[in-house]
Amino acid sequence: MTFPSFSLSHEQFPKLGTHQLIAKTTESTRNLCKSTLCLFLALAAPFVAYRGYQSFTMYRSSSSPYSPQTDAESLRRQRISSSKLHTPDVSSKAPVIYSSYYDISFLGIEKLHPFDSSKWGRICQFLISEGYLEKSSIVEPLEASNEDLLVVHTEAYLNSLKNSVNVAKITEVPPVALLPNWLVQMKVLYPLRRQVGGTVLAAKFAKERGWAINVGGGFHHCSGGRGGGFCAYADISLCIHFAFVRSNISRVMIIDLDAHQGNGHEMDFGNDERVYILDMYNPGIYPFDMTARNYINQKVEVVTGTTTGEYLKKLDKALAVARNSFAPELIIYNAGTDILDGDPLGGLKVSPDGVVQRDEKVFRFARERNIPIVMVTSGGYMKTSARVIANSIINLSEKGLLDTSVRSGKR
């Protein structure tokens, strides 16, 4: 591109009359303007293009479907879609999920926590020996992989579990801090990751068969970024995210009847309108999480010393409110048995028969309205818990609220 000259030479000057001079000057001025404009456009074009690109990227990050939040969501969906946790074939099995890997046993250190870490295996033994379940019909889940766990957990949180001191704090077993981490991974965290796989798989089962029980799981104190209270992984949150993507579920109700407040899933789904949380808990015990309490849709507090009759009356009322408040496509039932009278942590005085009635009420709530239900066993810290849970599953079977289809007729 060439620019027209706008100067008059001394030689040209005397040859021009006044009008000609003015005309020539005007023309030169016009040329000057044109030239300046062209120069400006030439110089400004890259700048304008750059600012335009900046605005476009800002627009993308703030409001378009390509925002970082959407990128995170699409990564989450990708992880869920490529996960193997839903692959075990469940078609010829009972919707009861358990693996002998669930049970934590290592040099007796598990006995340092009041939690009965062989509870899960003993529940199955009762059901099998009494003819309500065949060993071969139990579904064995896969271990939740690191990619699976990242569906909910932050990388920083998962990395923190590579330090045995942190795992000791979360599991509340101080000697774990002294063990090499590879041993902690193998003996403590691996069993828990298997249980997480069980809860995730249970949602698939429940959608197909109407109900499913993971004879483990229910780590309701763990959220995506923080563990505690023996809960190292957020199995309930993971299960729900998997159900959203893999089972085409869009509305989930959590019914958390463990004696403790379920602060983990509350932190994870606090602002998520797809999830309704009914939590019935003793406010005088761990975790005293006031922030998470704000996220409970229906909060029912049962104080220390609450007895069976009072507990069940409050539950009836709560279920009636839930029925009129939200229409779920899946129910996650956190059925902790630490509400039992005598439990060292729960502080409540519900009888074994009260627990059986409680579970029946929740299953009726779901089954009579054809809402798939996933039950996880969560807390329960007495040796008698396993017997009570087995009795409850037998009662549900007797009442026609579930069917393991393998009853041999003997009790």
Ligand SMILES: [Zn+2]
């Ligand atoms: Zn509990």
